[in-house]
Amino acid sequence: MTIRKRALSVFAATLCTVGLAVLPSTPAAAVAAATPQCVKAIDRLDDGPGGANWMPAASNNSTICYLSQGSVSQAVWALQRALKICYGQNIVVDSDFGPNTKAALVNVQRSLRISADGVYGVQTRTAMKFSRAGLSEPDASNPIYCHHNSPVT
Structure with a gap:
């Protein structure tokens, strides 16, 4: 794997992890957020x-x-x-x-x-x-x- 592909893979994995961390964990939390x-x-x-x-x-x-x-x-x-x-x-x-x-x-x-x-x-x-x-x-x-x-x- 080239350095560029590896960097993109790490970036994408980080983005997914951060994105999931900010989602409400329960339906009640989703209601409260909106x-x-x-x-x-x-x-x-x-x-x-x-x-x-x-x-x-x-x-x-x-x-x-x-x-x-x-x-x-x-x-x-x-x-x-x-x-x-x-x-x-x-x-x-x-x-x-x-x-x-x-x-x-x-x-x-x-x-x-x-x-x-x-x-x-x-x-x-x-x-x-x-x-x-x-x-x-x-x-x-x-x-x-x-x-x-x-x-x-």
Whole structure:
């Protein structure tokens, strides 16, 4: 093999190795790389007094975002609220996406017959219902109901 061919072979092998090292190792990592993290809760209906349709959103107000275990934010609060109120999951609404929130999300994902990976992303957002109410817990003066989200933004 000539020196030139050997150098090209070494270069190609190095390029392949470096290229593989930067690829995400899991599907969740691929989602995270392409989609912003949800960091806040926004009202998707914005139809005046009487309640809000609280949904997780990214910093740019897009509801195309992701949440996973370890996240702590208002977005987690909105997700936990929906899991508890709309799907009857026995979790604490504390804005901390811990193992109990992940287990509750997996339960809901299975019930919706979607990928049950415990990661909140576009597929889960599209399938889930979200709670509609004021900031306080529901009571007789503060009715609550659950419905599918508004159009993707």
